[in-house]
Amino acid sequence: MKQRAPLTxxxxxxxxxxxxxxxxxTAPAGEGKAAEGNAAAAARMPVERSLLVCPAPSTSDIAxxxxxxxxxxxxxxxxxxxxxxxxxxxxxxxxxLELKETGKPAGATATGADAPALNGSAEGVLAPGWTxxxxxxxxxxxxxxxxxxxxxxxxxxFWFPGVSTxxxxxxxxxxxxxxxxxxxxxxxxxxxxxLAKPDQGTSENIRIDPKSTKSVLxxxxxxxxxxxDATAHVTTRAGRVGASVQVAEEGVGADWLAASTxxxxxxxxxxxxxxxASVRLVVFAPGEEDADLKLRLAGPNGAISxxxxxxxxxxxxxxxxxxxxxxxxxxxxxxxxxxxxxxxxAPVVAxxxxxxxxxxxxxxxxxxxxxxxxxxxxxADNRADENATLLxxxxxxxxxxxxxxxxxxxxxxxEPASQEVVVKAGTTQPVSLAPAGGKxxxxxxxxxxxxxxVHAARTLSLPHEGIAMFTVQTLSDDHSTxxxxxxxxxxxxxxx
Numbered sequence: 001m002k003q004r005a006p007l008t009x010x011x012x013x014x015x016x017x018x019x020x021x022x023x024x025x026t027a028p029a030g031e032g033k034a035a036e037g038n039a040a041a042a043a044r045m046p047v048e049r050s051l052l053v054c055p056a057p058s059t060s061d062i063a064x065x066x067x068x069x070x071x072x073x074x075x076x077x078x079x080x081x082x083x084x085x086x087x088x089x090x091x092x093x094x095x096x097l098e099l100k101e102t103g104k105p106a107g108a109t110a111t112g113a114d115a116p117a118l119n120g121s122a123e124g125v126l127a128p129g130w131t132x133x134x135x136x137x138x139x140x141x142x143x144x145x146x147x148x149x150x151x152x153x154x155x156x157x158f159w160f161p162g163v164s165t166x167x168x169x170x171x172x173x174x175x176x177x178x179x180x181x182x183x184x185x186x187x188x189x190x191x192x193x194x195l196a197k198p199d200q201g202t203s204e205n206i207r208i209d210p211k212s213t214k215s216v217l218x219x220x221x222x223x224x225x226x227x228x229d230a231t232a233h234v235t236t237r238a239g240r241v242g243a244s245v246q247v248a249e250e251g252v253g254a255d256w257l258a259a260s261t262x263x264x265x266x267x268x269x270x271x272x273x274x275x276x277a278s279v280r281l282v283v284f285a286p287g288e289e290d291a292d293l294k295l296r297l298a299g300p301n302g303a304i305s306x307x308x309x310x311x312x313x314x315x316x317x318x319x320x321x322x323x324x325x326x327x328x329x330x331x332x333x334x335x336x337x338x339x340x341x342x343x344x345x346a347p348v349v350a351x352x353x354x355x356x357x358x359x360x361x362x363x364x365x366x367x368x369x370x371x372x373x374x375x376x377x378x379x380a381d382n383r384a385d386e387n388a389t390l391l392x393x394x395x396x397x398x399x400x401x402x403x404x405x406x407x408x409x410x411x412x413x414x415e416p417a418s419q420e421v422v423v424k425a426g427t428t429q430p431v432s433l434a435p436a437g438g439k440x441x442x443x444x445x446x447x448x449x450x451x452x453x454v455h456a457a458r459t460l461s462l463p464h465e466g467i468a469m470f471t472v473q474t475l476s477d478d479h480s481t482x483x484x485x486x487x488x489x490x491x492x493x494x495x496x
Contacts, residue, residue: 043483043484043485044481044482044483044484045481045482045483045484046127046128046480046481047127047128047479047480047481047482048123048124048127049121049122049123049127050121050122050127050128050130050153051119051120051121051153051154051178052086052118052119052120052121052122052130052131052132052151052152052153052242053089053117053118053119053151053152053153053154053176053178053241053242054067054086054117054118054119054132054134054149054151054176054242055117055134055149055174055176055213055242055244055246055256056089056115056116056117056174056213056215057110057115057134057136057147058113058115058136058138058143058147059113059143060112060113060138060141060143061112061113062112062138062139062140062141063111063112063113063115063136063137063138063143064109064110064111064136064137064138065109065110065111065115065134065135065136065137066107066108066109066134066135066136066381066441067086067096067097067107067108067109067110067118067132067133067134067381068105068106068107068132068133068134068135068380068381068411068441068443069084069086069097069099069105069106069107069130069131069132069133069380070099070104070105070106070130070131070132070378070380070408070443071084071099071102071103071122071125071126071127071128071129071130071131072102072103072129072376072378072406072408072443072445072478073102073103073128073129080124080125081124081125082102082122082123082124082125082126082127083098083100083122083123083124083126084098084099084100084120084121084122084123084126084127084130085097085098085099085120085121086098086118086119086120086132086151087118087119087120088116088117088118089116089117089118089119089176089177089178089211089212089213090116090211090212090213093119093211096108096110096116096118097118097120097132099122099126099130101126102125102126103408103409103416104408104409105380105381105408105409105410105411105440105441105442105443106411107381107411107440107441116213117174117176117213117242118132118134118151119154119176119178119211119242120132128478128480128481129376129378129445129478129480130478131150131151131378131379131380131443131478132150132151132380133148133149133150133151133379133380133381133473134148134149134151134381135147135148135381135460135462135471136148137462137464137469138254139464139465142170142248142250142254143248143254144253144254144467145253145254145255145363145364145467145469146255146363146460146462146469146470146471147246147254147255147256147471148255148256148381148460148471148472148473149244149256149258149473150258150379150380150473150474151242152242152244152258152259153242154176154177154178154179154240154241154242155240155241155242155243156235156236156240156241157234157235157236158232158233158234158235158243158259159231159232159233159234159259159260159262159263159284159286159349160173160231160232160233160234160243160245160257160259160260160351161231161260161282161283161284161319161349161350161351161368162229162231162257162282162351162352162353162366162368163189163218163230163231163232163245163247163257164218164227164228164229164230164247165189165218165219165221165222165225165226165227165230166226166227166228167226168249168250168251169219169247169248169249169250170217170219170247170248170249171217171218171219171245171246171247171248171257172215172216172217172218172245172246173187173215173216173218173232173234173243173244173245174213174214174215174242174243174244174245174246175206175208175213175214175215175216175234175241175242175243176208176212176213176241176242176243177208177209177210177211177212177213177239177240177241178211178240178241178242179210179211179239179240180210180211181210181238181239182207182208182209182210182238182239183207183208183236183238183239183240183241184205184206184207184208184236184237184238184239185205185206185207185208185234185235185236185237185241186202186203186204186205186206186234186235186236186237187202187203187204187206187216187218187221187232187233187234188202188232188233189202189218189221189222189225189227189230189231189232189233190230190231190232190233190284190317190318190319191222191225191227191229191230191231191318191319192227192229192318192319192320192321193318194315194317194318195317196221196222196225196227197222197225202221203216203221205237208239208241215246218230218232218245227319228321229280229282229319229320229321230319231282231284231319231349232245233286234259243259244256244257244258244259245257247364247366249364251360251362252355252362252363252364253355253362253363253364253365253467253469254364255364255365255366255471256366256471257351257366257368258366258368258473258474259368260349260350260351260368260369260370261349261368261369261370261371262349262371263286263287263347263348263349264347264348264369265291265338265339265345265346265347265348266336266337266338266339266345266396267336267337267348267349267350267369268334268335268336268337268369268370268372268394268396268455269281269334269335269336269337269350269351269352269367269368269369269370270334270367270370270392270393270394270428270455270456270457270474271332271334271367271391271392271394271428271456271457271458271459271472271474272327272328272332272333272334272335272352272354272367272472273328273332273354273356273365273459273470273472274328274330274331274332274333274430275328275330275356275468276326276327276328276354276355276356277326277355277356277357277358277362278323278325278326278353278354278355279323279324279325279326279327279328279335279352279353279354279355280321280322280323280324280352280353281295281312281321281322281324281335281350281351281352282319282320282321282350282351282352282353283312283314283319283320283321283337283348283349283350284314284318284319284320284348284349284350285314285315285316285317285318285320285346285347285348286317286347286348286349287316287346287347288316288317289316289344289346290313290314290315290316290346291313291314291316291339291346291347291348292311292312292313292314292339292340292341292344292346293311293312293313293314293337293338293339293340293348294310294311294337294338294339294340295309295310295311295312295322295324295335295336295337296335296336296338297327297328297333297334297335297336298333298334298335298336298394298395298396298426298427298428299328299331299332299333299427299428300331300332300333300427300428300429300430301427302424302426302427303336303426303427306324306327309322309324311340312337314346314348316346324352332390332392332428332430332459333392333428334392334394334396334428334455334457335352335367336396337350337369349369350368350369351366351367351368351369352366352367353365353366354366354367354472356468356470357467357468361466361467361468362467363467363468363469363470365470365471365472366472367457367472367474368474370455370457370474370475370476371455371476371477372448372452372453372454372455372477373403373446373448373453373454373455373456373475373476373477374448374453374477374478374479375447375448375477375480375481376445376446376447376448376477376478376480377445377446377456377475377476377477377478378443378444378445378446378475378478379443379444379458379473379475380441380443381441381443381460382407382434382441382442382443382444382458382460383441383442383460383462384410384434384435384438384439384442387432387461388460388461388462389432389434389444389458389459389460389461390430390431390432390458390459390461391405391430391431391432391433391444391446391456391457391458392428392429392430392431392456392457392458392459393405393421393423393428393429393430393431393446393454393455393456394423394427394428394429394454394455394456395423395424395425395426395427395451395452395453395454395455396426396453396455397425397426397452397453398425398426399425399451399452400422400423400424400425400451401422401423401425401448401449401450401451401452401453401454402420402421402422402423402448402449402450402451403420403421403423403446403447403448403449403452403454404418404419404420404421404446404447404449405418405419405420405421405431405433405444405445405446405447406418406444406445406447407433407434407435407442407443407444408435408442408443408444408445409435409438409442410435410438410439410440410441410442411438411439411440411441411442412438412439412440413437413438413439414435414436414437414438414439414442415435415436415437415438416435417433417434417435417436418433419431419433420449423454444458446475455474455475456474456475457472457473457474457475458472458473458475459471459472460472460473
């Protein structure tokens with residue numbers, strides 16, 4: 001039997017940090033006791049370092065971008081000082097935005113096409129729950145619209161159902177490498193017939209230099225293919241990247257498409273706007289089994305099956321889509337996907353393309369499948385203008401949930417506000433909450449108090465000349481704490 005080296009607490013912590021991919025941590029030395037021969041008990045500890053990556057906002061010279069960063073407050077026993085900065089994603093990086101305290105958002109602005117992609121880190125008391133958002137408004141042109149993106153942790157695997165290479169669409173995949181070593185990326189496109197032709201649809205060994213960003217036009221990977229609905233799969237051979245897709249559609253608008261949550265048999269796509277004129281669902285089955293899904297819309301009064309679109313069959317390795325038209329019919333709702341036969345649950349990824357308005361007044365947005373908010377989740381850059389911000393809370397399961405929603409002060413001051421909300425099982429509840437006084441952007445934090453699980457999304461509406469410009473961002477568990485084995489008197493119990 002191969003003998004293993006003694007496993008120290010520091011090694012355990014380092015391994016856990018590597019698993020999370022976004023946080024590093026340190027446990028207090030000498031904490032706790034354990035009986036000889038027993039494994040150390042796990043404790044929840046606040047993360048001590050968080051990483052975020054933001055794409056370059058726009059190629060338009062008339063783009064106006066707002067960056068907002070926020071940390072809701074210490075988790076667990078986190079105390080002391082901290083620092084959080086977002087820097088331009090290049091070797092000569094300069095600070096674009098700095099956050100100096102918890103509970104109060106910090107903001108910055110940029111104009112034009114030169115605004116850079118960003119990467120940065122938060123340490124100490126500012127690390128647990130650190131979040132950042134960029135919101136760009138372009139008033140005219142092909143990329144007209146409000147484009148919103150939550151900054152994300154770098155990773156190695158991303159699914160983007162809902163991309164397209166059709167005429168009139170320009171979908172650019174933005175890849176940002178925050179590290180000091182080069183990253184190597186593969187991209188594959190899957191349409192309704194599976195992977196595009198062997199000599200197309202695949203771009204391998206794309207090098208992303210250290211501290212740099214690169215954009216890839218997806219239609220260049222499958223010239224002439226004209227895939228109206230497709231799925232992009234992004235993986236790294238070396239390193240890690242931040243990845244987002246910027247979509248511009250001729251005559252309709254523009255927005256960011258974020259990655260879907262990991263493949264699963266059941267998915268939730270929360271917060272489809274009440275006045276959606278068109279909702280198109282795109283689903284991909286990455287496994288070896290076909291997926292038969294039942295579709296339900298969870299609204300304020302319960303969940304119903306869309307007439308004529310109760311089920312969707314998705315072939316393995318292929319992208320399927322269905323036009324759900326004006327699905328929400330005046331009430332904000334969430335789309336629930338579940339296996340038609342619980343005994344035959346095949347994993348899928350999904351997103352919806354949402355259009356508000358009509359004719360020359362259309363505007364485009366996306367909602368991707370997302371995981372539950374868990375203990376806590378935050379979305380930054382909300383606006384206190386009338387009807388600008390609407391939070392949607394969804395409970396897909398059979399257990400009601402109680403949540404606490406907190407609105408922070410704005411970047412210009414004001415007083416925080418909070419509200420407890422009971423969300424009935426199988427429903428979506430809209431919540432409108434803003435701080436008292438102050439001007440600028442604020443953050444919304446959702447905490448699960450009981451029941452659930454709870455899924456959430458925020459719609460930000462910034463109309464312009466009669467166009468209902470908007471963007472939707474989903475909320476994800478902020479993973480403020482991680483499980484760390486407590487120190488033991490005799491570390492030999494960790495040696496096998």
